[in-house]
Amino acid sequence: MLLVPADLPFPASPEALYGRTGPWVLEIGFGDGRFLVELARLHPEWNLLGAEVAPASVSRALRRLKREGVAQARLFRGDARFLLRNLVGPRALERVYVNFPDPWPKKKHAERRLLQVPFFRLLSTRLAAGGALLLTTDHPEYYEFATAEARASGLFEVRPGPPPPETLRTKYARKWLDQSRPIFHAAFVKTAEADEAFPPIRRYPVPHALMQGTLPPAEAFRKQVETAPEANVVLLEAWQAGPGLVVLARVEEAELAQEVLLEARPSNKGVYVGLRPSCSPLVTAGVKRAVGLLVRWLEAQGLETVQRSY
DSSP: OBOOGGGSOSSOOHHHHHSSOOOEEEEESOTTSHHHHHHHHHOTTOEEEEEESOHHHHHHHHHHHHHTTOOSEEEEESOHHHIIIIISOTTOEEEEEEESOOOOOSGGGGGGOSOSHHHHHHHHHHEEEEEEEEEEESOHHHHHHHHHHHHHHTSEEEEEOOOOGGGGGSHHHHHHHHTTOOOEEEEEEEOSOOOOOOOOOOOOOOOEEEEESOOOOGGGOOOEEEEOSSOEEEEEEEEEETTEEEEEEEEEETTEEEEEEEEEEEETTEEEEEEOTTOOOOOOHHHHHHHHHHHHHHHHTTOEEEEEEO
8 A cells, every 4th residue: 555666566557456447546745644544435436645745644644545445545654756756657536635735835945845847847747637636725826826837837727616525524623614714616627739749757676886995883983974966975874784784875856855774794795785675765866876875985994896787
């Protein structure tokens, strides 16, 4: 039920994910999963997909879906833009729900808002003809912002109206209704499609290197940082694992953030440097950079690189 990008082809086949055909419907920001449960009850023929960035919310939603016996939902922890670009194929979605998104009300944070022209351009290539995004929010300024961005994209018709009844039964809707706050709703209906290809992120073979020399102790490690247009990499900490080292890395790329375990350990050919076997990230350009950054740190500690594959 919980999707792991490293284990999936890009794009993923709905038939393979759900074992059946049916309309594919996405909720962005599913919170505790209450709305997905409601959709499953109302539309048992739908294949449901959810995207959420908060790990605690994903955990709560997963428990709720299992408790309620919802079998036709799949969850993704991460940025919805990554999900749309990589896992969802062209014109595969029938509908997208965005319920009470974070409005990022401070002016300096406005660029973090999801519903902007670039997002609408990407979404237009993933929605079927006549498909729609349904926005429900209690924030009037964000509502005006989102409708203006949708119109500016030239790809969607904005149809204001009352929210679907099931939306008003969600956690936040009940909260705002109890406070007598107004709720705003619009359907953004696809009328055209962007001409960009929006290719999925590139995958790479597992990066590794072979070095010669003596590994330093974990106590010698200091945080390493590399910033580049394609990825920001931070080697956060290291600890001893027998005769070898394990290093925790954070890799941030466009629409994707991963925590990765690297290792440097003695082998019969020297010192192997690469991904720890228990770690299975999506191997991207940023993950390659993380391995390279660890190799360079080890070189600064006196080891010599004799072979590299990254």
